[in-house]
Amino acid sequence: MNLEKTEYSISCKNLRKSFGEPPIEVIRGVEFGLKKGEFVSLTGRSGSGKSTLLYMLSGLDEPSDGQVILDGRNLFQMKSLEAHQFRNERIGFVFQFHYLLPELTAMENVLMPARKVNQQGLKKEYARQLFSEFDLENCKDKFPSQMSGGEQQRTAIARALIMNPSFLFADEPTGNLDTANGDKAMEIFGRVNRENNTTILFVTHDPDYAALAHRQIRLVDGKVESDTVQKH
Ligand SMILES: Nc1ncnc2c1ncn2[C@@H]1O[C@H](COP(=O)(O)OP(=O)(O)O)[C@@H](O)[C@H]1O
Ligand SMILES: [Mg+2]
Numbered sequence: 001m002n003l004e005k006t007e008y009s010i011s012c013k014n015l016r017k018s019f020g021e022p023p024i025e026v027i028r029g030v031e032f033g034l035k036k037g038e039f040v041s042l043t044g045r046s047g048s049g050k051s052t053l054l055y056m057l058s059g060l061d062e063p064s065d066g067q068v069i070l071d072g073r074n075l076f077q078m079k080s081l082e083a084h085q086f087r088n089e090r091i092g093f094v095f096q097f098h099y100l101l102p103e104l105t106a107m108e109n110v111l112m113p114a115r116k117v118n119q120q121g122l123k124k125e126y127a128r129q130l131f132s133e134f135d136l137e138n139c140k141d142k143f144p145s146q147m148s149g150g151e152q153q154r155t156a157i158a159r160a161l162i163m164n165p166s167f168l169f170a171d172e173p174t175g176n177l178d179t180a181n182g183d184k185a186m187e188i189f190g191r192v193n194r195e196n197n198t199t200i201l202f203v204t205h206d207p208d209y210a211a212l213a214h215r216q217i218r219l220v221d222g223k224v225e226s227d228t229v230q231k232h
Contacts, residue, residue, distance in 0.1 A: 015066035041210040044219035092160030094170040150181030170202040
């Protein structure tokens with residue numbers, strides 16, 4: 001299996017991560033590729049390594065060993081400034097907790113990734129479009145504390161999408177939401193995948209949400225236990 005082939009838009013090879021002294025390995029030789037436009041769920045028990053894996057795939061954390069190759073580039077061999085820009089443009093990340101900046105309005109939060117590269121003017125129209133699509137029109141000028149949990153998370157999703165990333169990673173994005181808002185967030189992911197061909201990898205504990213993915217990867221003790229493509 002040649003994981004560096006361009007048919008994979010993200011791949012990892014012999015990925016390993018250890019923590020502590022003596023080191024305990026929590027990701028133990030993970031290897032898979034995601035094709036452009038795939039919609040994939042990542043499941044596994046608490047502590048199985050889902051978050052650690054997602055952080056490494058998105059460059060937020062460095063592996064102890066192995067490689068992550070994004071669009072043909074080895075993520076951890078790039079110079080830090082270049083890696084930072086690459087991530088800002090290509091990768092969106094949604095956490096379980098929204099991590100919006102409390103002193104900024106929803107609109108300012110969504111435009112933050114664009115502001116980092118001086119594109120806030122250029123992206124304003126797209127931001128407005130996302131607010132309208134995500135049913136957030138009345139939230140533009142609100143601060144996170146003035147918004148509901150569902151609105152906060154949809155704002156965080158809009159922020160992750162503002163640069164039109166090729167990849168969207170989401171770590172239990174519905175974990176803090178009630179059913180209606182969780183459904184709404186999943187519906188947004190599905191639409192972004194279909195309409196923008198964004199590659200999406202999301203972690204969930206909910207079997208119904210996992211079933212919405214076209215492919216399901218399951219981790220057990222830091223290894224891929226199963227990797228199944230759904231037949232729809
Ligand atoms: N920064 C860290 N320092 C030490 N141990 C960690 C750290 N991050 C994660 N771990 C450990 O790695 C294992 C996998 O954690 P995690 O990736 O958060 O699992 P999951 O997201 O599947 O619940 C757990 O045993 C956790 O305690
Ligand atoms: Mg986790």
